[in-house]
Amino acid sequence: MRLAIFFFLLLLGLESSSSAASDISGKVFFDGAAPESVKLDMKMDPACAKLYSGPVFSEEALVSSAGGLKNVFVYVKEGLEGRSFPAAETPVVLNQEGCRYSPRVFGIQTGQILELTNRDATIHNVRATAKEQNSFNLGMPMKQMKMTRQFEKQEVMVPFKCDVHPWMRAYAGVLDHPFFAVTDESGAFTLRGLPAGDYTLEAWHEKFGTRPLKVTVTEGAETPAAEFRFSAS
Amino acid sequence: MKTRSGRLELLSFFLVGCVFFLLMAGGLVTSHDAGLAVPDWPLSYGTWMPPMVGNIFWEHGHRMIAGFVALLTLFTAVCIQRSPEPGWIKKLAWTGVVLVTLQALLGGMTVLMLLPPPVSISHACLGQTFFCLTIALAYYLSPASRKSGLQGEDPLLVRKLMRLTLLTFLFVYLQLILGAVVRHTGKAVYEHMGFALAVVAHVVLVQLAVSRLTDARSPLKPAARILAALTLLQIVLGAGAFVFTQMIQRQGPAAPLHEVVFASAHHTNGALVIGLAALIFVMSRPAPFGSHRLKAAV
Numbered sequence: 113m114r115l116a117i118f119f120f121l122l123l124l125g126l127e128s129s130s131s132a133a134s135d136i137s138g139k140v141f142f143d144g145a146a147p148e149s150v151k152l153d154m155k156m157d158p159a160c161a162k163l164y165s166g167p168v169f170s171e172e173a174l175v176s177s178a179g180g181l182k183n184v185f186v187y188v189k190e191g192l193e194g195r196s197f198p199a200a201e202t203p204v205v206l207n208q209e210g211c212r213y214s215p216r217v218f219g220i221q222t223g224q225i226l227e228l229t230n231r232d233a234t235i236h237n238v239r240a241t242a243k244e245q246n247s248f249n250l251g252m253p254m255k256q257m258k259m260t261r262q263f264e265k266q267e268v269m270v271p272f273k274c275d276v277h278p279w280m281r282a283y284a285g286v287l288d289h290p291f292f293a294v295t296d297e298s299g300a301f302t303l304r305g306l307p308a309g310d311y312t313l314e315a316w317h318e319k320f321g322t323r324p325l326k327v328t329v330t331e332g333a334e335t336p337a338a339e340f341r342f343s344a345s
Numbered sequence: 346m347k348t349r350s351g352r353l354e355l356l357s358f359f360l361v362g363c364v365f366f367l368l369m370a371g372g373l374v375t376s377h378d379a380g381l382a383v384p385d386w387p388l389s390y391g392t393w394m395p396p397m398v399g400n401i402f403w404e405h406g407h408r409m410i411a412g413f414v415a416l417l418t419l420f421t422a423v424c425i426q427r428s429p430e431p432g433w434i435k436k437l438a439w440t441g442v443v444l445v446t447l448q449a450l451l452g453g454m455t456v457l458m459l460l461p462p463p464v465s466i467s468h469a470c471l472g473q474t475f476f477c478l479t480i481a482l483a484y485y486l487s488p489a490s491r492k493s494g495l496q497g498e499d500p501l502l503v504r505k506l507m508r509l510t511l512l513t514f515l516f517v518y519l520q521l522i523l524g525a526v527v528r529h530t531g532k533a534v535y536e537h538m539g540f541a542l543a544v545v546a547h548v549v550l551v552q553l554a555v556s557r558l559t560d561a562r563s564p565l566k567p568a569a570r571i572l573a574a575l576t577l578l579q580i581v582l583g584a585g586a587f588v589f590t591q592m593i594q595r596q597g598p599a600a601p602l603h604e605v606v607f608a609s610a611h612h613t614n615g616a617l618v619i620g621l622a623a624l625i626f627v628m629s630r631p632a633p634f635g636s637h638r639l640k641a642a643v
């Protein structure tokens with residue numbers, strides 16, 4: 113019985129220490145006129161072209177009417193050294209669907225499973241070009257075909273490309289912790305459950321580069337909203 | 346009816362044409378960034394014939410043409426082996442078989458290793474070397490090689506011409522290596538442009554030396570003129586390739602048509618320049634490699 117009470121208290125202690133962790137929410141903006149999207153030409157594969165009735169545009173730079181920038185990878189770059197975090201159990205899924213990757217930008221932990229799925233009635237290859245670890249090039253010739261891969265080392269970002277359909281691009285931010293997020297249509301993101309401490313965040317965009325930001329997470333206090341601003345130059 | 350050696354001559358000409366077409370197809374693979382559209386080798390997506398969609402068209406198409414050329418090279422060597430041609434021509438033909446095999450292995454290697462520049466550069470250069478070899482083979486099998494036009498010429502001039510045409514070929518070949526470095530790494534572009542001057546100078550010197558030949562009907566004369574014209578064209582195409590691949594940033598994910606056209610035309614016309622430089626060199630040798638045929642003809 114005493115043992116049970118001990119564990120109960122221990123659990124309570126763990127619970128309260130994790131509630132000391134805080135979320136960082138924020139927004140990423142693009143200053144200036146939104147860059148024009150390039151029209152994609154899919155006729156080199158009729159199976160892709162017939163999926164769309166109107167024109168299809170590149171998702172390289174997606175800016176909302178209020179200036180929010182989509183598909184920015186925001187993560188903790190410094191401040192977590194020496195800590196270890198187990199890889200999430202659930203796999204990250206990268207779909208090849210409509211002859212595009214979805215999601216286009218995503219985060220994944222080292223050791224976490226990346227599941228690649230072909231949802232198209234055509235051939236894709238998935239080529240990841242890594243610098244810190246082995247690159248790979250996988251053939252996925254059939255609809256509903258699945259393959260899995262894992263990354264061993266941190267790397268921001270690992271680009272993915274389909275060489276059959278050269279407009280298909282995706283980017284993976286590989287980290288050995290779970291404190292990352294990708295901005296939505298409005299440019300908003302939330303990093304959840306960060307322990308108290310001083311951090312350097314970084315926002316990465318495939319076309320506009322990176323922006324740093326220093327933040328402090330204090331126990332019991334709300335962390336002020338983080339804001340990143342990108343521009344064309 | 347064609348004589349036996351006439352048939353061999355035709356076959357070797359056909360081989361040269363097919364190899365040229367293959368080089369062009371290879372250049373189009375690179376220019377479309379299609380080298381990794383098929384991840385496996387020797388099969389393509391586990392079959393001999395994947396659907397030719399997207400960039401698979403360029404990569405698998407190149408492999409199919411390469412397969413045909415490899416078989417044709419082997420067939421040519423077997424025919425030459427069974428003919429009364431001298432041993433050194435047979436050796437030359439079998440060297441072609443070795444080169445085309447190595448070339449296919451390099452092609453497979455560069456796919457499996459995800460296009461490391463050293464392997465892709467070697468594949469680019471060996472392809473053109475093989476092309477030069479097939480040209481030399483076709484020349485030696487043709488009647489043109491049996492009546493060397495240099496018998497009545499000043500021996501000093503002939504010796505000089507031979508040195509000069511060899512040097513010109515080597516310079517063009519070096520320029521090919523530099524060009525392949527530019528193409529596969531983006532580096533050495535100014536070295537490549539500067540070295541074009543050395544190539545031009547040698548092409549001009551060949552032109553001058555050939556003009557001193559007394560035989561007005563020497564085939565070296567038109568050959569040198571065509572070399573000069575192709576070199577000039579090569580510089581224009583090179584300038585276009587430079588503008589479109591190095592100066593103008595790509596809009597969108599795929600190589601635009603003007604980039605593909607200039608870069609592959611420069612690549613393919615480069616093959617003609619190298620091939621013709623090689624041909625001029627073998628034509629300016631009064632007696633090829635211990636030839637029995639020439640001795641018989643004298």
Ligand code: HEM
Nearest residue numbers: 368371372374375380411448449452453456460465469472
């Ligand atoms: C056997 C005769 C072959 C010849 C003469 C040949 C020739 C060429 C040439 C001239 C290029 C262009 C190089 C450049 O633009 O810089 C090329 C590219 C290429 N070839 Fe071949 N090739 C042959 C066989 C093969 C085979 C069997 C494969 C098999 C996979 C292959 C795979 C490739 C690839 C992947 C490229 C693109 C390289 C890059 O973009 O870096 N080739 N080839």
Ligand code: HEM
Nearest residue numbers: 469520521524525527528541580583584586587590608615
């Ligand atoms: C007469 C001389 C020249 C010769 C024989 C020559 C030959 C070549 C060859 C064979 C290649 C392709 C190599 C491969 O197979 O991968 C190449 C690439 C290239 N050359 Fe030249 N070249 C010459 C002059 C020039 C000049 C004058 C320029 C620029 C003004 C130039 C610019 C380029 C560029 C930019 C590439 C790379 C194209 C790409 O990235 O696709 N070249 N050259």
